Amino acid sequence: METPGRVLKLDPIRSIKKAPVEEYFESGHRTCQGCLSSLPMRLMAKAAGPRTIVLGSTGCMYVANTTYMTTPWVVPWMHTQLGAAGSAAVGTAAGLKALMRKGKIKDEPINVIAFCGDGGGADMGLSAISAALTDIEYNLLIFLYDNESYANTDIQTSGQTPWGAVTTFSPPGKKHRIMQRRWKKNVPGMLAAGHPDTRYIASGTPAMPVDMMDKVRAALRAGGPTYIHVLDPCPKGWHYDPEHSVELGKLALETGIYPLYEIKDGVLEFTGITKQIATGRRRRKPVREYLEKQGRFAHFKNQDYAYFQKKVDEMWEQWIIPCVVAFSYGGPINITGSEPRVRNKNVERVNASWTGEPGHAHEQYEGVSDAPSEPWRDDNRLDEYPNALPSTGH
Amino acid sequence: MAGREPGAAAEALEGRASTEVLEEAKSVEFTYRGIFQKTLAANLCKHVVMANRRREWLGSTIQRYSDSPERNGVPAKQFAVIAPDEERLQEHLAKYEPGELDVITVLDDTLCDGVESWAFYGRQPINLRLRRGGTLIVVSHRSAEELLRVIPRKPWPWTLAILPGTPSMGGLWVYRDDGTDMRVLGAIAKVRPDIFELEAVEEVVEEDEKLGDEHLEALRSGYEEVRVYEVASGEGKEDDYEPVRLPGYREMREAIIVEACKPGERNPDYKTSSDRTMRPLVDFDACIKCRQCWLDCPDEAFDVTEEGYFPVNYDYCTGCGLCSQVCPVEDCIVMVNDLEFIEEGNQDVFPKWKEDPEGYREWREEKIARGRVRHSGYFNTDVWAPVDGGTAERSREEERG
Numbered sequence: 001m002e003t004p005g006r007v008l009k010l011d012p013i014r015s016i017k018k019a020p021v022e023e024y025f026e027s028g029h030r031t032c033q034g035c036l037s038s039l040p041m042r043l044m045a046k047a048a049g050p051r052t053i054v055l056g057s058t059g060c061m062y063v064a065n066t067t068y069m070t071t072p073w074v075v076p077w078m079h080t081q082l083g084a085a086g087s088a089a090v091g092t093a094a095g096l097k098a099l100m101r102k103g104k105i106k107d108e109p110i111n112v113i114a115f116c117g118d119g120g121g122a123d124m125g126l127s128a129i130s131a132a133l134t135d136i137e138y139n140l141l142i143f144l145y146d147n148e149s150y151a152n153t154d155i156q157t158s159g160q161t162p163w164g165a166v167t168t169f170s171p172p173g174k175k176h177r178i179m180q181r182r183w184k185k186n187v188p189g190m191l192a193a194g195h196p197d198t199r200y201i202a203s204g205t206p207a208m209p210v211d212m213m214d215k216v217r218a219a220l221r222a223g224g225p226t227y228i229h230v231l232d233p234c235p236k237g238w239h240y241d242p243e244h245s246v247e248l249g250k251l252a253l254e255t256g257i258y259p260l261y262e263i264k265d266g267v268l269e270f271t272g273i274t275k276q277i278a279t280g281r282r283r284r285k286p287v288r289e290y291l292e293k294q295g296r297f298a299h300f301k302n303q304d305y306a307y308f309q310k311k312v313d314e315m316w317e318q319w320i321i322p323c324v325v326a327f328s329y330g331g332p333i334n335i336t337g338s339e340p341r342v343r344n345k346n347v348e349r350v351n352a353s354w355t356g357e358p359g360h361a362h363e364q365y366e367g368v369s370d371a372p373s374e375p376w377r378d379d380n381r382l383d384e385y386p387n388a389l390p391s392t393g394h
Numbered sequence: 395m396a397g398r399e400p401g402a403a404a405e406a407l408e409g410r411a412s413t414e415v416l417e418e419a420k421s422v423e424f425t426y427r428g429i430f431q432k433t434l435a436a437n438l439c440k441h442v443v444m445a446n447r448r449r450e451w452l453g454s455t456i457q458r459y460s461d462s463p464e465r466n467g468v469p470a471k472q473f474a475v476i477a478p479d480e481e482r483l484q485e486h487l488a489k490y491e492p493g494e495l496d497v498i499t500v501l502d503d504t505l506c507d508g509v510e511s512w513a514f515y516g517r518q519p520i521n522l523r524l525r526r527g528g529t530l531i532v533v534s535h536r537s538a539e540e541l542l543r544v545i546p547r548k549p550w551p552w553t554l555a556i557l558p559g560t561p562s563m564g565g566l567w568v569y570r571d572d573g574t575d576m577r578v579l580g581a582i583a584k585v586r587p588d589i590f591e592l593e594a595v596e597e598v599v600e601e602d603e604k605l606g607d608e609h610l611e612a613l614r615s616g617y618e619e620v621r622v623y624e625v626a627s628g629e630g631k632e633d634d635y636e637p638v639r640l641p642g643y644r645e646m647r648e649a650i651i652v653e654a655c656k657p658g659e660r661n662p663d664y665k666t667s668s669d670r671t672m673r674p675l676v677d678f679d680a681c682i683k684c685r686q687c688w689l690d691c692p693d694e695a696f697d698v699t700e701e702g703y704f705p706v707n708y709d710y711c712t713g714c715g716l717c718s719q720v721c722p723v724e725d726c727i728v729m730v731n732d733l734e735f736i737e738e739g740n741q742d743v744f745p746k747w748k749e750d751p752e753g754y755r756e757w758r759e760e761k762i763a764r765g766r767v768r769h770s771g772y773f774n775t776d777v778w779a780p781v782d783g784g785t786a787e788r789s790r791e792e793e794r795g
Contacts, residue, residue, distance in 0.1 A: 029693070031465060038692045067664045077654070247719060
């Protein structure tokens with residue numbers, strides 16, 4: 001497939017020593033202590049380099065970075081409306097192309113990056129992003145930083161908020177302990193499945209900074225519309241001590257809740273810790289280790305952890321591509337020709353909440369005892385917790 | 395708005411003694427760490443208003459506009475305004491925020507050296523708008539002498555009241571209530587009976603079904619434990635605050651264009667060091683130059699030196715502690731309470747190490763021995779321990795039985 005237009009030559013960043021020293025998103029912004037949403041901004045700008053235009057839709061990273069007539073951005077930056085990351089990116093890329101064709105500006109490759117939060121990207125701006133990903137003649141990157149809530153306006157539920165999390169819209173009550181009853185939307189998987197012409201789609205996290213920068217460069221090199229989804233631990237919304245930001249990001253990978261992968265020209269490859277899990281070189285940690293470190297899950301009982309674990313196990317054992325494509329084979333014929341390595345065909349599809357049971361299936365775990373036995377704390381006794389077993393089966 | 399130009403700021407500073415004008419509306423400010431202490435501040439404001447209802451005064455609470463939405467650790471302010479009648483209350487509330495304050499309460503003593511919560515305002519002294527004869531209440535284990543080394547002087551006498559205690563997070567919904575709000579109310583009742591009497595707030599607490607005997611106890615302990623120090627005029631740190639000058643509309647550019655940062659320089663108009671409760675102290679002898687702290691810092695606070703070391707720029711470090719967690723060498727980056735660095739200020743310590751590594755090591759070890767901040771968990775860190783010495787974790791376990 002031919003690259004639409006020329007792109008900048010950006011070398012891959014394979015190690016921390018190869019990360020450039022120059023910054024294009026500087027100090028002096030009003031983000032929280034330990035904010036892992038401003039870190040991807042910084043790494044993204046660092047990886048993209050000086051020949052870049054950044055477009056920011058409304059969200060934390062717009063409001064906190066325009067601190068009353070000052071800005072930390074070194075590269076040109078423009079504010080766009082809340083759901084308009086995709087439209088602004090296409091408009092800017094098309095405008096640059098037209099100006100270059102008419103000879104009004106120098107004909108050179110310029111990176112166009114539009115970032116949006118999970119509220120602006122996964123909820124409001126999803127249609128615009130989808131439209132942008134079908135416009136294959138323009139070079140642009142949509143960069144979604146996902147802190148799993150509307151964090152700028154004091155933590156409201158978004159389409160990316162995980163099941164059961166406490167937000168100002170889903171406080172635990174006496175009658176209903178679980179108020180957020182929606183499972184997290186799988187946006188990168190959805191966009192990858194729905195836009196086959198997109199040359200690069202990836203998921204990353206700033207807790208793995210080198211991997212994330214490498215993916216930004218790969219996306220910018222690929223040309224055409226590309227998309228990167230980044231999971232950012234948010235100390236304000238997730239209720240934890242700011243110094244544990246990176247640790248929580250890594251735990252999201254190690255527990256298998258959030259996968260790292262990249263899809264280049266339609267070929268999917270897991271990366272980093274997720275690759276180790278997918279190829280059986282690493283065991284998934286119990287999701288409880290990740291959940292219990294966050295205040296937003298402090299109201300969870302054993303039954304809630306069990307339900308959450310079950311749902312994550314389903315993502316790994318029953319999805320056609322683990323954690324990415326959320327359905328299973330319908331019949332006896334294997335339409336793909338070869339089975340994914342990770343899929344375990346021996347797993348019975350009983351009690352799988354997505355197989356057609358009505359309503360929210362977490363009620364089925366009500367019988368789980370809430371006695372404070374915690375075998376998952378002890379690595380040597382991991383087998384006592386059946387749902388924590390690796391993906392090779394029960 | 396105070397501080398629009400030098401003249402206006404000076405006018406606001408002039409002030410009248412609140413005891414001279416008894417019948418006027420009074421303002422109480424609560425300065426706190428954003429998010430960490432927001433529930434504390436809201437509770438305190440609520441109780442100030444409710445206690446004043448007892449003597450048929452009216453009251454209202456407001457948050458400073460620029461502090462919403464709050465951010466973790468960023469200094470924020472909330473005000474309680476009380477007045478004998480509606481007319482005077484309305485007059486007071488019509489202002490952008492109170493210009494003269496009768497009482498300023500500082501819930502975290504590391505805020506004493508100034509507050510920068512919004513760009514262009516610069517680093518404002520903590521007692522900038524304190525009235526003549528006003529009271530500054532600080533929750534701290536430090537002495538008045540120590541605190542007055544960072545609190546700027548005033549041209550008139552004022553009162554410094556110190557309530558012994560650790561900065562509390564009690565009230566964030568996963569933290570156990572440790573009674574800090576009650577203790578602060580007790581302290582206000584002791585040092586400023588003209589704001590409210592102890593009996594009034596006791597009645598409010600007794601009537602509230604959610605509050606129990608332990609809250610009354612905390613209230614009285616605050617009343618008894620608070621220490622009062624009369625500050626003479628001119629006592630305190632030399633004030634280097636320059637009142638802000640905001641740009642007029644003729645100076646603003648079309649479409650609200652803002653100048654970008656220059657490559658290689660940091661944003662000069664907004665420094666974030668007042669977000670900090672603790673600061674990282676680097677051991678350059680132990681550093682293996684792995685670059686991990688530099689790459690993972692969300693605030694880009696690490697400088698890069700020619701030798702390959704990464705000293706911290708303390709003007710921009712917010713003290714989140716991420717670097718101390720990602721550093722692979724044990725005790726290479728240690729978090730130390732920020733008030734230990736009164737002499738050094740935000741000065742870079744790298745030249746100090748370069749000149750005299752041995753002296754630097756001794757200096758660093760001394761600082762760590764005095765002010766090391768230890769964390770013991772996630773949403774129940776021990777830094778913000780309850781006053782009785784127990785940890786939040788232990789209290790949670792007791793609750794479960």
